[in-house]
Amino acid sequence: MSSIIPTFQGEVQLAGWSDTHNGGAKVTFWLTDATDLEAFRTLTIRKGNHAGHRFAAVLVEIGDDEQPVQPESQQKGGELAKLAGQLCNNPEFWNFLHAKHGWACSMSEDAAKLIRNRCRINSRSELDHKAEAAAIFHEQFREPFVEWRRWSKQ
Structure with a gap:
């Protein structure tokens, strides 16, 4: 060598x-x-x-x-983590979770916990680094919420 x-x-x-x-x-x-x-x-x-x-x-x-x-050893979150954070802080998203899934949310941490549990992650930053978690987030939260908002505004 x-x-x-x-x-x-x-x-x-x-x-x-x-x-x-x-x-x-x-x-x-x-x-x-x-x-x-x-x-x-x-x-x-x-x-x-x-x-x-x-x-x-x-x-x-x-x-x-x-x-x-x-x-830093911890992975930083990207666009999906940011979007998940925005959703978790949105009272309209809390209403969606209750209407569609029967989940009662009264604060952003409730919504964050539900997303982490359903996506099988410990931190929202993992949404940007784990394809399976990202797919679950899109299929069960982001896309249905967009549809629900569109439907509820009619």
């Missing part, structure tokens, strides 16, 4: 990031030591539609104590 010699090895600080018009993103780092720039001076940068040198990067956050910071 050959050993890989890194082009650059040192500390950088996140200076900024932005989305680009073509679906990519731009991330800017500051080098903490100006002499580290020498590692980049001979490399090709992007010109027009031609990309510059490509790199594989592994970044580890370090704290003020110079020790690695462990990322």
